Amino acid sequence: MNKNNDAAEFDYVIVGAGSAGCVLANRLSADGKYSVLLLEAGPKDTNIWIHVPLGYGKLFKEKSVNWMYQTEPEPGLNGRQVFQPRGKVLGGSSSINGLLYVRGQHEDYDRWRQRGNAGWGYDDVLPYFRKAEDQQRGGDKYHGAGGPLPVSDWRHHDPLSEAFVHAAAEVGIPTNPDFNGATQEGAGFFQTTTRRGRRASTARSYLRPALTRSNLHVETSALAQRVLFDGKRASGVAYRQNGQLRTAKARKEVLVSSGAYNSPQLLQLSGVGPADLLKQHGIEVVLDAPGVGNDLQDHMQVRIVTRCAQTVTLNDVINHPVRRVMAGLRYAALRKGPLTIAAGTSGAFFKTSPRLASPDIQIHFLPFSTDKMGEKLHPFSGFTASVCQLRPESRGSLKIRSADPSVPPEIRINYLATEIDRRAFIDGIRILRKILAAPALKSYSVGEVDPGAKVVSDDDLLDFCRRTGSTVYHPTSTCRIGNDALAVVDQRLKVRGVEGLRVVDASVMPDLMSGNTNAPTIMIAEKASDMILEDAR
Incomplete structure (x- = not known):
């Protein structure tokens, strides 16, 4: 791809093939109408331990598939740094997580709606949980059967x-x-995202069935450097692969699905973030957005x-x-x-x-x-x-430390x-x-x-x-939905203040929901897919 460094063009460029990105890639390419490029910084999901449920213990410190981040010294934890594993592989954290399928409480989503986020109440999101799900016990009022994501008893x-x-x-x-x-x-x-004793990451359940489509292109070992802008409109993504800098243009939208740490990091690297921070690192400000990287929460x-x-x-x-x-x-x-x-x-x-x-x-x-x-x-x-x-009040922040995309961001959670x-x-x-x-x-x-x-x-x-005390690996809310000055995306997950750019992953949650974050992240991507396709029409 990208012979002679010509910029390839697609309708949608998705950055991050994790719990959300694989869902988007499947849904947006399904009718054959739109061309989709999915970029993943990590490798293919060939590591054998990814597919064995108990294998998550072996992937905990496995650099080849894990970003292996650390927080800054945490004042509330006697100044200890807390290890933050994050998936760096097809399937993202759904390939290395603990596999629990927990959606949170009905009240979580109703609270999001009451904060002015129309369309995000429990009754609004339940159809998307059901759409995603292939529940071993069969479908009912709360559960779906026949969706891409297997949910099974132990x-x-x-x-x-x-x-x-x-x-x-x-x-x-x-x-x-x-x-x-x-x-x-x-x-x-607990029920788990497994089928017949094997992990069902989104790479396996959403991406694999879509790989035969000629309009879907997947690039691994492709680290996004920045989102490219034409004025205030996102026009593509620059990424580094095998030592080469490449460009992918997006005719319709750039979709950032890099997770609660890497999504705000990429926005900041691209000139969308707190102006003072960007200037400090010599990054040209496209949009002064002080909320990018703000409001970080974790369990x-x-x-x-x-x-x-x-x-x-x-x-x-x-x-x-x-x-x-x-x-x-x-x-x-x-x-x-x-x-x-x-x-x-x-x-x-x-x-x-x-x-x-x-x-x-x-x-x-x-x-x-x-x-x-x-x-x-x-x-x-x-x-x-x-x-x-389940619902900590403490909030922290994520900031780039450098204009170099390969330098890990500064993570402060304030447990x-x-x-x-x-x-x-x-x-x-x-x-x-x-x-x-x-x-x-x-x-x-x-x-x-x-x-x-x-x-x-x-x-x-x-x-x-x-x-x-340590993490349960559920960072959220660094690009959160809302209508206030620090909200990063609107109710349709569009980045406020620019065009052609959305964030779709756990970073958009207004606050932590009461449970494990993988199932809600998949729901968010299912709902986003519908909104993106609606807007395209």
Whole structure:
């Protein structure tokens, strides 16, 4: 492509083949009317661990498919830097994530609408969740069947994960068979974006079926340098591939789907962002947009590790040579067993206070334990349950450090910056401890390893959060939707103040929704596809 460096022309140029970009590529090229170029900075999704659900642990620090970002020292976490893995491969973070399919609460989307974002209420977005979905249990009022994205129940019987659900019921948290149905509250098993024990990234579920179309072009190892402008109109994208600078022109629109870190980074590199920051790096200002990179939010988690009385944990499988080989063979033959474990088997959503309208805490339960995610499992039998605050108040920022697109941006999240955030974790840990001490888990639990029985007071619990808290990998809101001065895109995801440019990914969320971000990002891209095609007509 681009022989003699002639600029190739397409109707749409999409930057980023992640959870959103692959959806756009499929939907915009479907009727054959428009030519579409999809640019991805990373490689093809050929790494074998991408396709094995438990493989996410192996991709945690795998530079070839992961941007491996770090935050700046976080004041609320004792000045620690927090590791931020992000997908750099076809499928983006949907190729390396923990596979959980969680949409959030109905109230999240109604809150977006009440903030003046018409068309983004729960009733507006539900049809797009259903359109995307191929629900293993079949379609109903809340779920779709026959869509591109497989959503499945877990293929492994695990007594520990079941015991967690029973223990939650014993302390008054009702059992909920469907976190994405009528209500989120309760305890139960997570569904995952898998089919027959294999990961269903958007590269696999959306992009692969579209690759035979002659009007869809995909370029990997293509790092966008900047969006090109003709006055105030986006006219194309400059990207670097195999050491060469190339140009792709967009007849209709440039669609930035590079995620909550790379989308604002690309806009800033292209002259759309806070004017002072751009001038500091010698970048010509196309639009002074102070909101670009503002309002960053992320979910934080704090993990409790319990020593297990029985050898039923994944630690016992992985640390035993024969059991480890048997698990591998079982997966190879049947696509079942411990290798199908996602980043949460069972879990719960509950309120830390009765005055709250909906749950503010999510628990991820895992039948294994480790000091840090992506590192070696403990030599003893252990299991983990983590507390995640669903709607943090804390907000941070993303800024370029350099005019060079290959230099990682400066990421500040400001975890635990507000009293509400700090309180939610202290109260959330106390409720989780009640669940872990309930009769259903008695026969499994030897005692708490981390933080340990001595950590009881509010101050000690908060100190534990500051020492050990880490991300749940859900950055959002750096190019958010809205009508105010700091909003970056309008309700149709068009960048305000310029023409021919949209942002479509988790960065447009006005704030964090109450759950994992992959399913909502796919929904956003489904909805955006319809709006883009409508506007083209």
